[in-house]
Structures are given as structure tokens and as C-alpha cells.
Amino acid sequence: MGQIRVKNLTKRFGSLLAVSDVDMTIEDGEVLCLLGPSGCGKTTTLRMIAGLQQETEGEIHIGNKPVNHLSPSERDIAMVFQFYALYPTLTVAENIAFPLRSVGMSREEIASLVDAVMTALQLHEVANRTPGQLGEGEKQRVAVARAVVRDPNCFLFDEPLSRLDITLRETMRGEIKEILTGLSKATVIVTHDQLEALTMADRIAVMRGGRVEQIATPHEIFSRPANLFVAGFIGTPSMNLLPATFTAQADDETNFQAFGQNFRSDAGKLIRDYSPGSKVTLGIRPRAFQLRSEGSKEGLSVEIDLIEPMGAETLLHARTDNTNLRVVVDRSQKVKVGERLNIVPKPDQTLVFGQNEQLVMS
Amino acid sequence: MFATKKKNRALREAGWGRTLVAGFIGLIYFSPVLWIVMTAFKTRQDALATPPKLFFEPTLDNFVRVFYRVTTDGDQLSTGMGLYFFNSIFIAGAGVLLAVVIGTLAAYGFSRYPLRGNDTYLFVILTTRMLPPIVVIVPIFLMFRVTGLSGGYIGIILLYAMFNLAFSVWMMKSFFDELSADVEDAARLDGANDLAVFFKICLPQLKAGLAATVVFALILTWNEFLFALLLTGSDTRTVPVAMARAMGGQLGVDWGLLAAIITLFLVPVFAVTYMLQNHLLRGVTFGTVKK
Numbered sequence: 001m002g003q004i005r006v007k008n009l010t011k012r013f014g015s016l017l018a019v020s021d022v023d024m025t026i027e028d029g030e031v032l033c034l035l036g037p038s039g040c041g042k043t044t045t046l047r048m049i050a051g052l053q054q055e056t057e058g059e060i061h062i063g064n065k066p067v068n069h070l071s072p073s074e075r076d077i078a079m080v081f082q083f084y085a086l087y088p089t090l091t092v093a094e095n096i097a098f099p100l101r102s103v104g105m106s107r108e109e110i111a112s113l114v115d116a117v118m119t120a121l122q123l124h125e126v127a128n129r130t131p132g133q134l135g136e137g138e139k140q141r142v143a144v145a146r147a148v149v150r151d152p153n154c155f156l157f158d159e160p161l162s163r164l165d166i167t168l169r170e171t172m173r174g175e176i177k178e179i180l181t182g183l184s185k186a187t188v189i190v191t192h193d194q195l196e197a198l199t200m201a202d203r204i205a206v207m208r209g210g211r212v213e214q215i216a217t218p219h220e221i222f223s224r225p226a227n228l229f230v231a232g233f234i235g236t237p238s239m240n241l242l243p244a245t246f247t248a249q250a251d252d253e254t255n256f257q258a259f260g261q262n263f264r265s266d267a268g269k270l271i272r273d274y275s276p277g278s279k280v281t282l283g284i285r286p287r288a289f290q291l292r293s294e295g296s297k298e299g300l301s302v303e304i305d306l307i308e309p310m311g312a313e314t315l316l317h318a319r320t321d322n323t324n325l326r327v328v329v330d331r332s333q334k335v336k337v338g339e340r341l342n343i344v345p346k347p348d349q350t351l352v353f354g355q356n357e358q359l360v361m362s
Numbered sequence: 363m364f365a366t367k368k369k370n371r372a373l374r375e376a377g378w379g380r381t382l383v384a385g386f387i388g389l390i391y392f393s394p395v396l397w398i399v400m401t402a403f404k405t406r407q408d409a410l411a412t413p414p415k416l417f418f419e420p421t422l423d424n425f426v427r428v429f430y431r432v433t434t435d436g437d438q439l440s441t442g443m444g445l446y447f448f449n450s451i452f453i454a455g456a457g458v459l460l461a462v463v464i465g466t467l468a469a470y471g472f473s474r475y476p477l478r479g480n481d482t483y484l485f486v487i488l489t490t491r492m493l494p495p496i497v498v499i500v501p502i503f504l505m506f507r508v509t510g511l512s513g514g515y516i517g518i519i520l521l522y523a524m525f526n527l528a529f530s531v532w533m534m535k536s537f538f539d540e541l542s543a544d545v546e547d548a549a550r551l552d553g554a555n556d557l558a559v560f561f562k563i564c565l566p567q568l569k570a571g572l573a574a575t576v577v578f579a580l581i582l583t584w585n586e587f588l589f590a591l592l593l594t595g596s597d598t599r600t601v602p603v604a605m606a607r608a609m610g611g612q613l614g615v616d617w618g619l620l621a622a623i624i625t626l627f628l629v630p631v632f633a634v635t636y637m638l639q640n641h642l643l644r645g646v647t648f649g650t651v652k653k
Contacts, residue, residue: 072550085544089566102553
């Protein structure tokens with residue numbers, strides 16, 4: 001069993017707190033993505049799990065065994081590095097065989113395992129080349145091959161796709177996901193690319209400033225971000241956050257006022273009682289708006305400042321009261337710059353955040 | 363295949379004009395060496411002729427005289443030069459080998475497991491090379507006297523090793539610093555212990571650096587004169603010392619003989635450098651260009 005359990009994990013570099021009190025459990029067969037902006041501590045967390053960095057405090061268990069004092073080689077972990085970290089002087093086949101040689105496996109066993117992995121990742125053609133003679137995509141596949149060739153407790157990926165161009169990234173994302181599904185091991189992937197996290201992960205841990213802000217399934221992270229940071233970080237274009245005032249709650253329907261307009265949310269009940277007049281922040285995704293013609297009674301009156309066609313959809317920068325809103329509409333909607341129209345948020349997708357920046361809906 | 367293609371294209375681009383200019387400058391640099399080599403094949407008359415002769419009848423006479431001396435009775439006596447050549451090769455080889463082995467291990471330590479005040483230690487190591495040998499020769503001579511190392515192989519080998527150590531530590535440390543730490547981390551995660559990481563992963567990447575270090579250390583050691591003069595005995599004398607002794611004579615300097623010794627003396631260093639030259643160029647420029 002290869003469950004990874006991390007408790008109160010903390011890392012300080014001098015006075016800098018890089019990782020603070022991280023708690024998480026990655027079950028056997030589960031893929032967890034550590035997602036966050038640069039410098040949020042995600043790679044440090046991964047390196048501590050790998051044993052490449054000594055934690056300041058906290059416990060790490062792999063497969064129900066405390067591993068804090070084990071060296072990286074004793075932890076039985078396979079890791080794919082951001083820059084692949086292939087052995088420059090060894091050929092592709094030797095690179096893949098290296099972890100097996102280290103554990104003293106017999107020549108025949110090594111040959112058959114390496115052969116199987118090279119077949120799975122289509123590396124036979126380049127088997128005798130050295131890493132310097134490979135393209136980026138091939139290097140990536142060799143790095144993955146070297147990780148999956150043995151049967152470790154768990155897998156760690158550090159920004160596995162960041163060096164690939166966009167087309168290659170999509171292909172590799174699929175390939176890695178397929179491999180991970182087949183392996184069914186506890187896996188931690190570090191990434192700053194939310195699309196990567198949303199597509200590959202069973203659960204996502206969003207980190208900021210060394211802390212885990214939320215751990216949840218991709219769906220939940222997207223539809224129920226725990227706080228304003230997660231709400232703003234996940235989703236492109238990012239969520240609109242509007243200052244509003246709570247006015248009334250009745251049954252499942254909550255009412256607010258912003259920009260002199262009434263807003264209604266029936267996405268969930270508020271978890272605590274608010275007195276009318278309390279300040280809150282409304283979170284509305286750019287795709288959760290509907291357009292109405294100007295002068296219609298519903299919605300917020302805006303002026304279109306800028307139009308960015310994104311292919312299938314169009315991103316509108318709409319302005320009201322000196323606040324910019326991002327609205328994504330289908331490309332069939334014809335809108336002109338300078339046009340005035342009304343936008344209406346879909347009520348079941350309006351999220352409410354309290355003054356402590358936390359989501360205050362059940 | 364790819365590399366040769368690239369080279370050919372580069373040659374084409376250079377053109378004849380530039381090639382000739384470069385060749386001419388190269389010839390100027392090489393001319394002293396060439397002159398010595400030519401002199402080695404000249405008779406005494408040709409060697410001393412004015413104006414100097416560019417074309418002459420080559421003779422191997424000088425090379426024979428390097429190793430054998432003909433007495434007035436017509437007997438051939440060994441000059442002992444064979445032993446001195448062996449001494450030079452053995453002492454320089456052992457000294458450089460020792461320096462590079464210890465230096466590489468030390469450099470890895472300095473690079474990967476820095477101590478508090480790491481740079482200070484490195485600086486201290488370098489200070490051993492800051493003084494000219496003539497300044498330290500007296501204390502070293504006394505130390506050798508007291509410890510009985512004077513005149514033997516071990517003493518001079520240790521001295522050369524120590525002298526080259528500073529150089530090899532600094533060189534190798536800069537090479538180790540260039541290596542990707544991720545690659546070593548990857549090897550550790552793949553189950554390799556520290557020794558395997560060092561020997562199987564790090565060292566093979568530094569072949570070029572090792573070659574460069576060996577060649578530079580070897581050239582310095584090979585030509586070293588002062589320590590060899592004062593610290594070797596008659597059995598352990600190296601070629602530079604023997605050469606100096608061969609310079610004097612009743613008939614003035616025997617230029618042909620001297621040139622022959624020098625020519626033979628050049629051969630080993632020439633051969634080593636030539637063998638390592640592919641690595642050498644990469645080693646000297648290692649890390650100066652981001653790959």
C-alpha cells in the first residue's frame with residue numbers, strides 16, 4: 001500500500017517560511033495536484049516528500065511507515081523532474097535501466113522490464129541515443145519511463161509538462177494520465193498550470209504562501225472555491241469579484257445589492273446569519289452571465305471596453321461604475337466596442353464570500 | 363556524422379584568406395619548437411652554421427648520443443638518460459594522478475557539501491600557489507631533510523601532488539558546480555548510494571574536465587625544474603635537471619644533443635595532449651556557454 005500521509009509539514013529557510021503546516025493524505029491510486037503560483041511552496045513540499053529536502057517540522061508517512069529519517073533512496077519513490085534530470089552520459093535504455101540496476105536486479109529481468117516500458121512509451125527508436133540527442137517530448141517520455149519502470153510506492157511529478165510546447169503538452173497530458181490510471185499508485189503532481197491540474201488530478205490542493213488553501217476535487221474547487229484566493233486563481237478568465245451588500249434571505253434565495261442593482265443567489269444557503277447591510281463579495285464566473293439588450297429591466301448596465309476573440313468564445317471587458325467585469329459569450333453573439341448592454345448573472349452560479357474572504361455558502 | 367557536417371560548413375565559411383593568416387600566426391608560435399626539433403636532426407656544423415640552415419641532411423646521431431656516450435677507447439657507455447626519462451614519466455605521472463584523484467574528491471566535497479567558511483578554505487588552498495617556488499624552497503628543503511624524503515621518489519611525488527592539488531581542486535570544483543543537482547537527486551531517488559552517484563553519474567559527465575585538469579597539471583609538473591634540481595638524487599633525477607647538466611661541456615653547449623633531449627622530452631606530453639585534445643577543448647570552455 002502506498003498511501004502518502006503528510007502531517008503539519010513545515011519548512012523554514014532561515015526566517016522565510018516556505019511551507020507552513022501542510023496536512024494532506026494521498027490515497028493509494030489517487031492523483032493529487034499541488035497547484036499554486038510560483039514560490040507558494042509546492043515544489044518544496046514535493047521535495048520534502050521525496051526526501052531531497054529536510055523538513056523543519058512535521059511527519060511524512062509513506063505506506064503507513066514514517067519516512068522522515070529515511071534517505072531518498074530508501075523511500076522507494078519514483079520522481080519525474082521538471083528538467084527531466086536524465087543521466088547525460090547514459091543512453092536512453094541505460095537511463096531507464098538505472099533504477100533497476102541500483103536495486104541489483106538480474107540482467108534478464110532488467111532487459112525485459114526496460115523493453116516493456118520502451119514499447120509502451122514508443123522509445124525503441126531512440127534506445128541507443130543519449131539525452132542530448134533527444135527532443136523535448138522524447139526526453140519527457142524517457143523521464144516518465146525511468147519512473148514507471150520499477151514498482152515504487154508512489155510517484156512524484158515536478159512540473160512535468162512545463163517545458164513542452166502546447167501541442168506536445170496536450171498529447172503528453174493524455175499519455176501521463178493514461179499511465180497513471182494504469183499504475184494506480186499514490187501520485188503527487190506539482191504544477192502551476194490549472195488546466196493540467198484540473199484534467200489530471202483526482203483532487204487538487206491549491207497552495208499560497210506555503211499554506212494549503214483548499215484540497216478538493218477539481219469539480220468542487222471550480223464550483224465551490226473555499227475562499228477568494230482560490231476563486232480568483234482557478235478558472236480562465238478569472239472569476240469576477242464584486243463588492244456587494246447583503247439585503248435579505250428567503251428560503252434558498254439570497255439577495256444582495258451591488259452597483260445599485262439587485263443580485264440574487266440560489267447557489268446555496270448562507271452558513272451564518274447576516275444582518276441586512278453586511279458587506280460581502282460576490283463571485284461570478286465570466287461564463288455565468290447572460291446578455292440582455294440595453295434598457296431591459298434585468299441585470300447590470302455595462303459598456304463594452306474591449307473585445308478579445310478566443311476562438312469558440314469571445315471575452316468581453318465590460319465596465320460599470322469604474323469596475324471591469326470579464327464576460328465570456330459564445331462567438332455567435334455579435335457585440336461592438338462602446339456598445340451598452342445589460343448583463344444578468346445566472347443565479348445558481350453566484351458565490352458569496354464573507355469579509356474574512358471565506359466562502360460563506362453551504 | 364552531424365558534427366562533421368557542421369565542421370565542414372564552418373571550414374567552408376572560414377575561406378582561404380583567413381585560414382592562411384591563422385596558419386601563419388600559428389607558425390610563428392610554433393617556430394621555436396620547430397627550430398629545436400630541426401636542430402635535433404642537425405650535425406654540429408649545421409647547428410652552428412651562420413646563416414642558419416633551413417635545409418640540411420638529417421642525422422639521428424644526436425638521438426643516439428642522448429643515450430650512449432662513446433669513450434676514447436671506443437666503448438659505448440650509457441648516459442643514464444633512459445633512467446631520467448623513466449623518472450620524469452613516473453614522477454610526473456604519479457604526482458598528477460595523486461593530485462587529480464584527491465583533488466576531484468575534495469572538489470566534490472567543496473561543491474556538494476559546503477562547510478561554514480567554504481570559500482575561505484578554498485582561498486587557503488590557493489595560497490599554496492601564490493608564492494614563487496624559490497621562496498618556499500628553503501623550508502621545504504629543510505622539511506625533506508628532517509623527514510628523510512630528500513632524494514627519493516616518494517618525496518618529490520608528494521611534493522608535486524601537493525603542488526597540483528590546489529589547481530585540481532579549483533578546476534574540478536568549478537566543473538562540479540556546473541553539473542545539475544537534479545540529476546544527482548534523480549539518481550538518489552532511483553536507489554543509488556553516494557558512491558554510485560559520484561562514480562556512475564557525476565564523474566562520467568566530467569571526462570572533459572578531468573582531461574583538461576590532467577593536461578594542465580601534467581605540463582606544469584613535466585617542466586618543473588627547481589624542486590627537481592634540489593630534491594631529487596642521482597637515481598631519481600628528472601629530465602629537466604639532466605638537461606641542465608648536459609648543457610655544459612668542454613666544447614661549449616652541445617646544441618644538437620640538447621635539442622635531441624628536448625625533442626624526446628616533448629614527445630610524451632605531446633602524445634597525452636593529443637590523445638585528450640577532443641576532451642580538452644570542451645573541458646577548457648566547459649560551462650562558459652549555456653547549453
